[in-house]
Amino acid sequence: MPLRRFALLSLCVLLAACSKLNQENYSKLKTGMAKAEVETLLGSPTECSGAAGFSSCTWGDQQTFISVQYAGDKVLMFSGKGLK
Template identity: 75%
Template sequence: MSLRSLALLSLCVFLTACNKINQENYSHLKAGMAKVDVEKLLGKPTDCSGALGISSCTWGDKDTFISIQFAGDNVLMYSGQGLK
């Protein structure tokens, strides 16, 4: 195996291991959890929207994601799809 191929393979493994959108992190979510604590666990959300104190944020992409609804700055409910 060439050095270049080995470097590319190592990078892919590293990036996969760093993905915070996974079943283990999902299992740490709890209703009432502060948004700041969610962002420490999952990082900054991919997308957020909301109004009147209710917001919905998503981490990930269309195939693998965690979606969380917040009331104020606390988790109201959450769901996930494609988590490993």
Template identity: 75%
Template structure:
């Protein structure tokens, strides 16, 4: 097997293992968690928006995502879609 094929397979495995948008991580979310704890669990969010001390951050894409709503820096509520 060529080195290029081995590198491609290794890269695919790493990407699959790095996807933190899954049911196991969703189950670890709890109201009151600090934003830093959530980001340690899920990594940096794909997008965030907010105003007046409230914010909402999303990890993933339209088909599979976790969305977390914060009051200040603490989780208020969260939801997910397409998690396995």
């Protein structure tokens, strides 16, 4: 049984280390980037909303997130919190 727990814990640590929500990827975001470029960098967003040619997408949760606002298909501005 202890071996299973160790394997599960190791997998969780490995998955957390592979998160795309990190300071390195955040620093790669630039205004004017295409939405497809952002999704290649960060993966699929947790949620998106928008109207009238503007949209906002968020990756993560309340403690750790990256939020990107778009005008059409291009990054207008972005913010992040809790990134390591």
